Amino acid sequence: MDGSVDLVERLRATCGAQHVLTDHNQLRTYESDGLLQYRELPAVAVLPGSGAEVAEVVRACHAAGVPWVARGSGSGLSGGALPVADGVLVILSRLRRIVEIDLDNQRVVCEPGVTNLAISAAVGPSHFFPPDPSSQVVCSIGGNVAENSGGAHCFKYGFTTNYVCGLEVVLADGSVVQLGGKELDRPGYDLHGVFVGSEGTLGIATAITVRVVPAPESVRTLVAFFETPGRAGRAVSEIVAAGVVPGAIEMMDRLTIDASEQMAHAGWPEDAGAALLVELDGPERECDARFAEVCKLCEDAGATGVVVARDGAQRDVFWKMRKAAFPAMGRISPHYYVQDSVIPRTRLPEVLDRIDALSREYGLPVGNVFHAGDGNLHPLVCYDGHTPGEAERAEELAGQIVLACVEAGGSITGEHGVGIDKKRYMPKMFAEPDLAAFQKLRCAFDPDGLANPGKVMPTPRLCGEVPGPYRQHPLEAAGLAERF
Numbered sequence: 001m002d003g004s005v006d007l008v009e010r011l012r013a014t015c016g017a018q019h020v021l022t023d024h025n026q027l028r029t030y031e032s033d034g035l036l037q038y039r040e041l042p043a044v045a046v047l048p049g050s051g052a053e054v055a056e057v058v059r060a061c062h063a064a065g066v067p068w069v070a071r072g073s074g075s076g077l078s079g080g081a082l083p084v085a086d087g088v089l090v091i092l093s094r095l096r097r098i099v100e101i102d103l104d105n106q107r108v109v110c111e112p113g114v115t116n117l118a119i120s121a122a123v124g125p126s127h128f129f130p131p132d133p134s135s136q137v138v139c140s141i142g143g144n145v146a147e148n149s150g151g152a153h154c155f156k157y158g159f160t161t162n163y164v165c166g167l168e169v170v171l172a173d174g175s176v177v178q179l180g181g182k183e184l185d186r187p188g189y190d191l192h193g194v195f196v197g198s199e200g201t202l203g204i205a206t207a208i209t210v211r212v213v214p215a216p217e218s219v220r221t222l223v224a225f226f227e228t229p230g231r232a233g234r235a236v237s238e239i240v241a242a243g244v245v246p247g248a249i250e251m252m253d254r255l256t257i258d259a260s261e262q263m264a265h266a267g268w269p270e271d272a273g274a275a276l277l278v279e280l281d282g283p284e285r286e287c288d289a290r291f292a293e294v295c296k297l298c299e300d301a302g303a304t305g306v307v308v309a310r311d312g313a314q315r316d317v318f319w320k321m322r323k324a325a326f327p328a329m330g331r332i333s334p335h336y337y338v339q340d341s342v343i344p345r346t347r348l349p350e351v352l353d354r355i356d357a358l359s360r361e362y363g364l365p366v367g368n369v370f371h372a373g374d375g376n377l378h379p380l381v382c383y384d385g386h387t388p389g390e391a392e393r394a395e396e397l398a399g400q401i402v403l404a405c406v407e408a409g410g411s412i413t414g415e416h417g418v419g420i421d422k423k424r425y426m427p428k429m430f431a432e433p434d435l436a437a438f439q440k441l442r443c444a445f446d447p448d449g450l451a452n453p454g455k456v457m458p459t460p461r462l463c464g465e466v467p468g469p470y471r472q473h474p475l476e477a478a479g480l481a482e483r484f
């Protein structure tokens, strides 16, 4: 890092020496995010205490020409918050204030380090913040915005992007801009919409205005067991085709049930090949009527058993089973690789068969737990990293699963983002002109390429670089537009 001494001094003067880390052992805490397969040490990690300090840190990096990476809670699963060697890691965990709660207008303004669950806790029990990643106890709203995170209730309620109205953003030159506001739809370009899901490549969100919604009057939850995930998949299609919009509809296969049992002890049947967790919420009478319909649809689709949560405590156990699925996998496999892809819901049975065939071909178990309503799969590829070559085989298998999902008309990521892990697959989904358009957008926010470089785009380009030979556009020829 050129000019590092000056930069470090400037960061210390801005944030206080105790909030600027350069010691190797302290930096190791931040060498990866939730995707442990990638590791890198930053030159410096800094923990600003306010939006103004974030802006000053970014200004200092800009002046020194040093790249930086924003980090929320570091729970990301695509390597988005992986530090850049020789760069600065800007950790936002000290920015934890909920600045304003306006329940009459259903708005909350908060700093980026506030955890997802803390927002619902602050507005409950009358209201809640619907996007609910399974990591919601730890993940930050800044990270949710950057990844456009989803969760179990997104089938009915939508993703983070559907709840963010306004953002205060520090751009890569340290200037501060306001994108959107408290209104649902401001005039002009939807720039906060552009920022949501930009994975830390367009700037740092330092204040976030979100919409919260009234809590439903009633919630009913059941778990239905099936012989195979394919049969459970058919039940999902039947439920959706009947016009029911469940608050959540989640599936777990045998391997993930086995893993979660070790943490949640729900006592689910040992012979079930798949469990379908269905939750309806809304007005009590509607909920009750449709719930009976869902139970019948599951039975007609071949459920071997249906258990209805008798009270809040049993509902919590059902959800613990689902939300424990990722961490619990560590109890049955020394290592695992989390995949995140999307397929059209109707292709579930055939893609699950393909995953099963790949699992056998590579000789590695794959657990499946997913947001069934959205067709958002989370295959968990189990391996033992101590066995030579097994980590590489797991990564290759995970890649084959991504490709199978794309071939089925799906997407390389549903909610975990592209980060460093999936950028090689971007050309499978986007043609060169699309990628060039993305790069231009990125350059408009960050012409020097200092914000989270090396992420999302498969082949980073500098601003102004256009792929292919120059061809004059007819609008240019007519003098109506010019290149910039």
Ligand SMILES: Cc1cc2nc3c(=O)[nH]c(=O)nc-3n(C[C@H](O)[C@H](O)[C@H](O)COP(=O)(O)OP(=O)(O)OC[C@H]3O[C@@H](n4cnc5c(N)ncnc54)[C@H](O)[C@@H]3O)c2cc1C
Pocket (backbone or CB within 6 Å): 033, 034, 069, 070, 071, 072, 073, 074, 075, 076, 077, 079, 080, 081, 092, 112, 132, 133, 134, 135, 138, 139, 140, 141, 142, 143, 144, 145, 146, 147, 148, 149, 150, 151, 152, 199, 200, 201, 203, 204, 205, 206, 326, 327, 415, 416, 452
């Ligand atoms: C057990 C487990 C379960 C999970 N379940 C889900 C799930 O159900 N749904 C889901 O969507 N995800 C899930 N995730 C993934 C992860 O929790 C989400 O992506 C989350 O939004 C990341 O938040 P974070 O604060 O940890 O962000 P980080 O990992 O710190 O960062 C993620 C990205 O956001 C950027 N960033 C962070 N803060 C800011 C900011 N203020 N401004 C600009 N950029 C910023 C970073 O540069 C990085 O690119 C899960 C992860 C784990 C470990």
